[in-house]
Amino acid sequence: MTKAVKNKILYQLNFLKSIGYDYHNNIDLGNNEIIDSSLPNNINELKDIVQNCYLCDLCKTRKNVLFGQGNSDASIMFILDEPSTSEDDIGEFYVGKSGEILKNMIQNVLNLDINDIFITNIVKCRGHESFTTAHANSCSLYLSKQIEIINPMLIVTFGEKAYKYLSNDKSNFEQIRGNILPYKYYNILPTFSPSILLRNPSLKKQAYYDMLKIKSIMEIN
Structure with a gap:
């Protein structure tokens, strides 16, 4: 049995337990660090796991999983x-309409193709x-x-x-928007x-300047 298959089974058991199913013996699911270490380092294998995820109630309302x-x-990113x-x-x-705005930012301001970057969401499924x-x-x-x-x-x-979810930064968004900030081993x-x-x-002008800053960073590097 591969790690990917084991991980799917583990997640399914966790979901069943969360909605009230009980087992003769308690299942030790471990902590997040153990679960995280079991996730594959291959993007396609990870996508397969996420597309078959039932960890929360969004699995009941989604039509598709937007992995990335x-x-x-x-x-x-x-x-x-x-x-x-x-x-x-x-x-x-x-x-x-929002997708078209984002595509235009990438193509017309960054001068990149949408496949030159990687896009994803905090939450992978859509709810009501x-x-x-x-x-x-x-x-x-x-x-x-x-x-x-x-x-x-x-x-x-x-x-x-x-x-704010990703960084856990409680700063005023208007004050930090458009700035390059540290996040773990990355810049955000x-x-x-x-x-x-x-x-x-009226905010499009500020967003345009944010894109220009991103473009200048990429050109320098």
Whole structure:
């Protein structure tokens, strides 16, 4: 039995236990560090596990799992909060109006193809309501492993929720937005989410300058 198969079984047992199933003997699922160490270092194997995840109740409402998309050797990693309804319907990133804004940022400002970067979400599935911390916690080991595998030079978070959950930084978002900040072994730049830019077009100028800063960082390196 491969590690990937064992991991799927472990997650399924954990899910069944969480909804009330009982066993003759308690199952020791270990701590997060042990579970994290059992996750594969191959991006495709990790994707297979995440697409068959039932750790939280979002598995009941999702249409698709939005694991991530793009270059697994990318220098830039984009992290948003959760899939949009359109992304959940189609199972792809960069769809819908917010997806078009993000695609335009990459192509017209960064002068990159969307496959030159790697994009993912804090939460991999779509629910009827905005994601909760519990949902984010269920996906946290997946995200950590994605970051470890991609090993990006720069992480760009889109929106206050994505930045604050990932960094655990309680600073005023307006004050730190657009700045290069340390995050573990990486650099992180928080900027506005595409959905906010749709609702507040006046913020597009600031987002544009954030993209220019990202572009200059990539050119230097």
